[in-house]
Amino acid sequence: MSDITEPRVIGRRTPRIDGVAKLTGRADYTVDHRLEGMLHGYPVPASIAHGTLESLTLDAARAMPGVVDILHHGHFPDLHRSPNSMRQGNAVSEVRLPFEDDRIHYHGQYIALVIAETFAQARAAAFRVEARYHRDAGVMTGLAASDDEGEEVRHYTRGEPELAFGIAPVILDETYTMAAESHLQLESHATLAEWHEADQRLIVHESTQGVFYQRNALARIFDLPEERVEVISHYIGSGFGNKLFMWPHAVATAAAARMLGRPVKTVLPRQQDMMTTGHRPASRQRIRLGAELDGSLASIQHDSLTETSTVDRYVDACGGATPSAYACDSVATHQRILPVHHGTPCPMRAPGEVSGVFALESAMDELALALDMDPLALRLKNYAHQDPQRGLPWSSKHLDRCLESAAERFGWTARDPGLGAMRDGDEVIGQGMAAATWFAGRQPCAAEVELRADGSVVAACGTQDIGTGTYTIVAQTVAELTGVPIERVEVRLGETHLPAGPLSGGSMTTASTLPAVAAAVHDALTALKARATEPGGSFAGLAADSLGVESGALVADGRRADFAEILARHRLTAITGEGSAAPGDERREYSFRSFGAHFVEVRWDPGISRLRVARVVSSIDIGRAINPVAARNQVEGAIVMGIGMALLEKLDYDPRDARLINANASDYRIPVHADMPEIDVELLDHPDFRFNEFGARGIGEIGLTGIAPAIANAVHHATGKRLRNLPITVEQLVEGN
Amino acid sequence: MMESTVHPPEATVTVRLTLNGIPVTVGVSPNAILLDVLREQLGLTGPKKGCDHGQCGACTVHVDGRAMNACLRLAVMCEGQAIITIEGLAGAGHLHPVQQAFLDHDAFQCGYCSPGQIMSAVALLEDRRIAGDVATVREAMSGNLCRCGAYQNILAAIQDARLRLHGQEGGDKT
Numbered sequence: 061m062s063d064i065t066e067p068r069v070i071g072r073r074t075p076r077i078d079g080v081a082k083l084t085g086r087a088d089y090t091v092d093h094r095l096e097g098m099l100h101g102y103p104v105p106a107s108i109a110h111g112t113l114e115s116l117t118l119d120a121a122r123a124m125p126g127v128v129d130i131l132h133h134g135h136f137p138d139l140h141r142s143p144n145s146m147r148q149g150n151a152v153s154e155v156r157l158p159f160e161d162d163r164i165h166y167h168g169q170y171i172a173l174v175i176a177e178t179f180a181q182a183r184a185a186a187f188r189v190e191a192r193y194h195r196d197a198g199v200m201t202g203l204a205a206s207d208d209e210g211e212e213v214r215h216y217t218r219g220e221p222e223l224a225f226g227i228a229p230v231i232l233d234e235t236y237t238m239a240a241e242s243h244l245q246l247e248s249h250a251t252l253a254e255w256h257e258a259d260q261r262l263i264v265h266e267s268t269q270g271v272f273y274q275r276n277a278l279a280r281i282f283d284l285p286e287e288r289v290e291v292i293s294h295y296i297g298s299g300f301g302n303k304l305f306m307w308p309h310a311v312a313t314a315a316a317a318r319m320l321g322r323p324v325k326t327v328l329p330r331q332q333d334m335m336t337t338g339h340r341p342a343s344r345q346r347i348r349l350g351a352e353l354d355g356s357l358a359s360i361q362h363d364s365l366t367e368t369s370t371v372d373r374y375v376d377a378c379g380g381a382t383p384s385a386y387a388c389d390s391v392a393t394h395q396r397i398l399p400v401h402h403g404t405p406c407p408m409r410a411p412g413e414v415s416g417v418f419a420l421e422s423a424m425d426e427l428a429l430a431l432d433m434d435p436l437a438l439r440l441k442n443y444a445h446q447d448p449q450r451g452l453p454w455s456s457k458h459l460d461r462c463l464e465s466a467a468e469r470f471g472w473t474a475r476d477p478g479l480g481a482m483r484d485g486d487e488v489i490g491q492g493m494a495a496a497t498w499f500a501g502r503q504p505c506a507a508e509v510e511l512r513a514d515g516s517v518v519a520a521c522g523t524q525d526i527g528t529g530t531y532t533i534v535a536q537t538v539a540e541l542t543g544v545p546i547e548r549v550e551v552r553l554g555e556t557h558l559p560a561g562p563l564s565g566g567s568m569t570t571a572s573t574l575p576a577v578a579a580a581v582h583d584a585l586t587a588l589k590a591r592a593t594e595p596g597g598s599f600a601g602l603a604a605d606s607l608g609v610e611s612g613a614l615v616a617d618g619r620r621a622d623f624a625e626i627l628a629r630h631r632l633t634a635i636t637g638e639g640s641a642a643p644g645d646e647r648r649e650y651s652f653r654s655f656g657a658h659f660v661e662v663r664w665d666p667g668i669s670r671l672r673v674a675r676v677v678s679s680i681d682i683g684r685a686i687n688p689v690a691a692r693n694q695v696e697g698a699i700v701m702g703i704g705m706a707l708l709e710k711l712d713y714d715p716r717d718a719r720l721i722n723a724n725a726s727d728y729r730i731p732v733h734a735d736m737p738e739i740d741v742e743l744l745d746h747p748d749f750r751f752n753e754f755g756a757r758g759i760g761e762i763g764l765t766g767i768a769p770a771i772a773n774a775v776h777h778a779t780g781k782r783l784r785n786l787p788i789t790v791e792q793l794v795e796g797n
Numbered sequence: 798m799m800e801s802t803v804h805p806p807e808a809t810v811t812v813r814l815t816l817n818g819i820p821v822t823v824g825v826s827p828n829a830i831l832l833d834v835l836r837e838q839l840g841l842t843g844p845k846k847g848c849d850h851g852q853c854g855a856c857t858v859h860v861d862g863r864a865m866n867a868c869l870r871l872a873v874m875c876e877g878q879a880i881i882t883i884e885g886l887a888g889a890g891h892l893h894p895v896q897q898a899f900l901d902h903d904a905f906q907c908g909y910c911s912p913g914q915i916m917s918a919v920a921l922l923e924d925r926r927i928a929g930d931v932a933t934v935r936e937a938m939s940g941n942l943c944r945c946g947a948y949q950n951i952l953a954a955i956q957d958a959r960l961r962l963h964g965q966e967g968g969d970k971t
Contacts, residue, residue, distance in 0.1 A: 075900050075901065075903070076900070076903065078908070079899075079900045079905070079908075080892065080896075080900065081908075082905060082907075082908025082911050083883075083892070083896045083899050083900060083905065083908070083911050083912075083915065084843070084883060084884070084886075084887075084892070084896065085841075085842065085843020085844075085882065085883035085884045085912045086843075086884075087908055088842075089842075089845075089909065091842075091845075091846065092836075092842035094840075178837065179833065179837050180826065180829065180833060180837070243944075244944055245907075245909075245944055246845070246847040246853060246855055246907070246909045246910050246942065246943075246944050247845070247847070247907070247909045248846075248847075295907075295908065296907060297845070297907050297908075297909030298906065298907035298909060298944055298945055300944075327846075329849065330847070330848050330849055330850075526907060527905075527906035527907025527908065527909075527945050528906065529906075689903045690903060690906075693903050693906060693945075693947055693950060694906075696946060696947070696948075696949045696950070697906060697943075697945045697946030697947055698946065699946070700946030700948060701944075701946055724848065724850065724852070725847070725848035725850070725852035725853050725942065726848075726850065726852045730942060730944060731946070731948075732939040732940075732941075732942060733934075733935040733936070733938040733939045733941070733948050733951070733952070734935045734936050734939040736935060736948045736949065736952070739949050
């Protein structure tokens with residue numbers, strides 16, 4: 061495909077095509093969907109984190125009005141575990157099946173699923189289920205204090221990092237921790253399953269970031285051919301990684317639908333959602349830097365330890381971005397995991413790297429101080445002009461421009477580097493910065509496009525729109541390539557009977573999906589041109605490739621014929637095109653990443669230890685933004701989430717028994733409107749045509765990387781306190797005053 | 798977490814209310830929450846359940862003109878009251894100026910909190926006691942969580958809608 065260098069619709073601010081449905085309450089999220097004869101499921105969570113379920117007493121619950129059945133370990137079909145393979149596309153979040161045995165591995169693990177005629181009946185009965193447990197000794201409540209606990213799962217080395225560290229004139233050796241975070245996406249996980257006995261088909265409505273992964277996993281779990289399982293997800297009340305792969309509630313609900321022969325809907329209550337459907341695991345990271353006196357990095361060592369559960373091995377790879385972050389000959393990263401008795405962690409927005417960037421960019425700030433260098437100058441001094449990890453050129457990198465532009469808009473040169481030196485009335489001003497980065501990837505994708513006789517165009521792809529704007533950018537792509545107004549473009553996503561599309565994850569959806577849609581458009585246009593140049597066609601006698609496309613019409617020799625007119629002439633209701641796209645040889649020639657810079661101003665009132673983020677100025681290099689208004693929204697939203705990470709968010713597990721204490725939206729705090737700083741986001745516009753013909757690398761995650769360290773660095777500038785444990789709390793700020 | 802008692806939803810109380818301008822009579826259990834009655838019994842799924850305990854605001858509806866969390870209100874308390882949900886905010890085929898402003902300013906991402914954000918925004922724009930400056934609006938909207946973090950655009954939409962509705966700049970104390 062040829063590069064889209066002079067777009068008319070791509071790159072233009074475009075109101076979302078799903079906006080009216082969402083803003084009028086008509087959008088049919090999974091939690092809203094209803095089916096005739098539908099039953100309701102309500103799970104019963106374990107109240108201990110480690111032990112055995114000794115007995116369940118169900119008599120009282122069964123006697124409650126409307127109760128149809130109660131599923132549990134002694135009353136559940138024999139199912140199969142999913143192979144849990146990314147390559148096969150059947151990865152799941154928790155491979156253990158619900159009610160598999162009587163072991164309890166974490167607080168909130170389902171011990172029963174009550175099925176009743178109404179939601180209220182199911183909930184009421186669930187509270188009447190009585191459970192007796194045996195608590196086992198040796199509960200693992202979280203990371204301890206040693207760097208060598210757990211098991212090493214990954215490592216990377218280049219050069220002689222230990223040797224270089226040993227002889228470097230300036231060194232830094234510090235440890236950084238982050239608390240576990242909850243995604244707290246506002247739509248709980250939900251499943252509505254229907255079993256069709258006659259043709260042995262399973263249809264599942266799920267709030268998911270990956271309909272195909274869930275379909276493939278369900279097919280294996282229920283031992284059905286993939287074509288007899290359908291997964292549907294039209295609107296998703298966000299999911300920041302915790303809806304990528306299926307959780308046990310969906311398996312239990314689908315099993316209930318098959319057992320009972322009626323549709324069953326389970327919507328997880330918020331507490332259970334927070335206990336059982338993943339979180340960003342807590343991490344401990346040790347960073348060792350060695351530098352020459354001029355600031356050149358001689359050695360980077362990044363050792364990470366993250367939690368996993370006792371039922372799975374989730375690796376939150378903190379060191380992922382470190383080997384390519386800076387020009388440095390000697391780099392090592394090590395990753396360990398430690399099983400603890402918490403629910404299984406899972407990817408959460410910019411998984412791994414965002415934690416790693418917090419540690420590395422905090423350490424770089426500390427190193428700059430030790431060197432008496434400006435933190436911005438230290439980044440530029442160690443600028444990686446090519447990818448030092450793979451030894452390949454970057455496809456497109458403008459981090460230097462991000463750093464310079466954001467610094468200029470922020471007013472960095474006016475910063476007084478003295479700690480606590482900048483004041484405004486009672487408030488001390490702190491200013492800090494950090495670099496941002498996230499890898500750029502693509503997944504295989506197929507799509508279908510139909511040119512219709514009524515003048516409309518329908519584009520279909522089995523990916524999802526989780527709020528990032530996928531519906532709209534697909535419509536923009538069709539409008540761009542056909543000239544049909546965007547109002548006449550219909551987009552269908554989130555169904556497994558559509559051509560296979562990618563996960564909505566990893567910031568890969570845009571770069572994966574749009575080239576496939578474009579290929580399908582070209583395929584449809586090729587078919588249309590063939591018809592139009594047949595004998596009796598609108599352009600009979602002309603060569604098909606001599607026809608142009610303009611405003612929903614084919615044109616040649618100063619004549620034009622609308623798509624609809626051509627279809628009508630041939631008595632066709634529609635012409636369909638198919639297309640697919642996948643990453644190719646460019647992977648061997650270039651390294652692909654996105655880059656950015658955040659500059660943050662905090663205000664600290666030492667009298668009452670009140671800290672707030674006052675101002676964030678960011679520049680982000682993601683290639684081209686397909687819909688700039690939605691792209692900027694992604695970065696602004698990520699900045700908000702980063703404020704939560706830095707100052708508010710922490711899942712609290714009881715240090716005695718590993719029970720999750722704050723599994724609700726009041727005790728687990730996220731930023732609200734009143735926490736908003738002034739935000740100034742700039743999206744650089746350097747299309748990356750080495751990545752794809754749209755020049756887009758994706759934008760969902762990069763904005764979150766670098767915010768927390770920029771805040772922590774600003775806090776140090778204001779207070780003189782180097783706070784290496786997130787979230788930064790009032791207690792930490794008061795301590796030692 | 799399973800300690801609190803939930804009474805069996807057997808008994809039924811008849812409640813008469815006006816829902817989006819239409820008189821409605823509905824039989825509810827005495828402990829039924831307004832949000833569950835709207836969603837499960839009356840088929841209005843615009844008000845969303847986010848936290849189910851008054852923290853996220855996704856369920857915000859207007860009760861006799863005041864914005865309230867439908868998850869914190871018993872349905873039986875609504876006898877004789879007028880309730881407006883997002884579905885009843887504008888006439889069919891039309892957008893309320895606040896909805897239009899949300900669309901224009903991209904004041905949402907996943908859209909799940911949007912019905913609640915919009916109902917709160919409409920109420921605050923109609924409440925002459927609430928000043929129009931940015932800090933006040935942010936404070937007044939802080940009962941509506943947006944995990945996608947579209948706060949900047951929501952604020953812009955509200956201030957734009959203020960102009961469309963009242964023709965006044967933010968900052969006026971009225």
